[in-house]
Amino acid sequence: METKPTEPSLALTEIPPGYLNIMGYVDESEVNGPGCRAVIWVQGCPRECPGCFNPDSWSFEINQLISVDTLAKKILSKSRNTGVTFSGGEPFWQAAALASLARKLKAAGLNVMSFTGFTLKQLQSESAPPNSQELLEQLDILIDGPFVESLAINSPNSPVSSSNQRVNVFNPDLSDQITWASDQIEVHILKDGSRIVTGYQGGLTLT
């Protein structure tokens, strides 16, 4: 199922400490995890899974640098955000900065969820990306495993996109809130007229 190497580009070293390189961001999404939440799509994933919902996120080149502090303030400024979801790209290649962001948001009462192309077991092993354990410790929910096209689930009732993926609920308070479906779509129209389409298999389109 996983045939691609998992080493990121050296471009990761160009991200200043305390910053994230992101592909996109949206507030008040209801199709990327429990309730109403902010979603951050990080930039960079080396797997190149066939059928990936976000191929524009594969490159590790710098796309949009944003500080953890700025992002925390933006997310907390929207009172309808009751949680945050990290998607990608591969969140665990930017684990230290995301863990730092998660700590700030959890201190303000938000819950934190992440997608990953790694399995939980891989993230708990010695070959995991740096600081993976630090990020794992902050998560309420982890959806693990890459998208595998041959195992795709296209169901209005499934929170995962392919049957190899698992919903790991670390916070029992959220165990009855696994209610989103991976093939729902949401369109956000921003003040400048641009649109963000998200939700289908965790995907993101900017127009």
Ligand code: SF4
């Ligand atoms: S499906 Fe996920 S793990 Fe696979 S290439 Fe796309 S972002 Fe990476």
